[in-house]
Amino acid sequence: MSIPIALVGVGKIACDQHMPTIAASAHFHLAGAVSSHASDLSVPVRGDLTSLKSAVPDLAAIAVCTPPVDRLRLLKEAFSLGLHVLMEKPPAKTLAEAEMFAPAARNAGRTLLQSWHSRCAAAVEPMRRWLVGQTVRHVTINWLEDVRVWHPGQEWIWSPGVGVFDPGINALSILTEILPSDLSVRESLLSIPANRSAPIAASLMIEASAGHDVSVQFSFDQRGPQSWTIDIETATERATLLDGGSHWAIGGVEQPLEDDRPEYARLYDQFADLIANGESDVDLRPFRLVADAFFLGETKQAPNFLWDS
Numbered sequence: 001m002s003i004p005i006a007l008v009g010v011g012k013i014a015c016d017q018h019m020p021t022i023a024a025s026a027h028f029h030l031a032g033a034v035s036s037h038a039s040d041l042s043v044p045v046r047g048d049l050t051s052l053k054s055a056v057p058d059l060a061a062i063a064v065c066t067p068p069v070d071r072l073r074l075l076k077e078a079f080s081l082g083l084h085v086l087m088e089k090p091p092a093k094t095l096a097e098a099e100m101f102a103p104a105a106r107n108a109g110r111t112l113l114q115s116w117h118s119r120c121a122a123a124v125e126p127m128r129r130w131l132v133g134q135t136v137r138h139v140t141i142n143w144l145e146d147v148r149v150w151h152p153g154q155e156w157i158w159s160p161g162v163g164v165f166d167p168g169i170n171a172l173s174i175l176t177e178i179l180p181s182d183l184s185v186r187e188s189l190l191s192i193p194a195n196r197s198a199p200i201a202a203s204l205m206i207e208a209s210a211g212h213d214v215s216v217q218f219s220f221d222q223r224g225p226q227s228w229t230i231d232i233e234t235a236t237e238r239a240t241l242l243d244g245g246s247h248w249a250i251g252g253v254e255q256p257l258e259d260d261r262p263e264y265a266r267l268y269d270q271f272a273d274l275i276a277n278g279e280s281d282v283d284l285r286p287f288r289l290v291a292d293a294f295f296l297g298e299t300k301q302a303p304n305f306l307w308d309s
């Protein structure tokens, strides 16, 4: 049976990914939206969730596509209305707030998927399986993109605690999924534009309990070719996740993929499975690494950031 779901926040990711994925889904259909501006969706749109639930009484789930502000209040409102929740990354404004998510879902008896869409990229699971039993020597992450291209005009992205970690947390979500080690941040250097409150670049050194390091470079100021790669040197091979996890190679040879469905198709399948099984999935490890990067971070001032520079 198809589950009636509503979008909360109709911005870039809701339009680029959630709407087309729901339209193509066998498990969900779009039944409404909470939005301050959208009016042309062919479904009821209201300014808040409680009003939307009154207008669409059979609404069963929401996908939260707002920036990571005020999420706990929204989550509690959704649970009080009996709704299941798919929450976009990053989870919240603070770690303490995010840690209240799973207990809230348990107490409400509802499903919460704290989503990490990059974990659903086609090459992530094959890479994870390949790494089982390998001895990892070193990992290098380069997540280098131009914020002007990928997040045009999104002022919220410069809020304290966000900046380049908005895409960077995607790399950390893959890292925590594929490595069998516990990870902790050892060094962090944050470059913060003089006119902003969040980093435009970050360099991290993360140590893995298996005894190797992970070198991380995040940039929001990458001109020319963009890069979202994770390189893993093992005792015998070198494997690389490319294009944010949509492809992978061993020893420079691209590997075939058994299942190349898009990330968000898998994400919505995961949400449907969790609802069917009465379960939640709230893994905060990527967010903890980000919190520790800020906790330990040495800061250096970068030139002013301007959208049209």
Ligand code: NAP
Residues within 6 Å of the ligand: 008, 009, 010, 011, 012, 013, 014, 034, 035, 036, 037, 038, 065, 066, 067, 068, 069, 088, 089, 090, 117, 150, 151, 154, 156, 166
């Ligand atoms: P966006 O384009 O700025 O859209 C966010 C929407 O949320 C707005 O259009 C607005 O919807 C609503 N909103 C509610 N409170 C807001 C506030 N204080 N400031 C701005 N918007 C507010 O952002 P987005 O790129 O879609 O990102 C939303 C979430 O998805 C973030 O957590 C982001 O990390 C995640 N995400 C983004 C991408 C991407 O490529 N952009 C990829 C994956 C995940 P209404 O106008 O309808 O009220």
